[in-house]
Amino acid sequence: MLRFLARKTPGYNFSCNQLFRNMTDLVHPKPVETSIRKKLKETFLPTHMDVLNESYMHNVPKGAETHFKVVVVSDKFTDLPLIKRHRMVMDLLSDELENGVHALSIVAKTPSQWEISDKSVKPSPNCRGGFGK
Secondary structure (H helix, E strand, C coil): CHHHHHHHCCCCHHHHHHHHHHHHHHHCCCHHHHHHHHHHHHHHCCCEEEEEECHHHCCCCCCCCCEEEEEEECHHHCCCCHHHHHHHHHHHCHHHHHCCCCEEEEEEECHHHHHHCCCCCCCCCCCCCCCCC
8 A cells, every 4th residue: 555655646755665664664673773773873963864774685584684875964074084984984883794784885974965965875786796696
């Protein structure tokens, strides 16, 4: 039903997807994603944040939490080079990276950089490695 509404109602797609994702989270807990969200939110106080589990794009078991893309927009990145922003995120998520997270793609921007952007993130490429791919 939700997918039908998303196709038939212009402008409804994003909120419908969010609702579907939230409902799915109730049925399938995501401890790694939840931990990543909590740490990013508490540390960077983002004006915009998204955590995307991209594991489904790879040759891993269904429900795996191994490949993530994070988008963090924070004042804490002001006047810092991109490499330092990435290091801050990597250091913060070191426990996750040492315990099962295989890949982490990072978009780290200041609020002014986010405002002048198109506020979208390019999709990740298809998996080109792993067994059976």
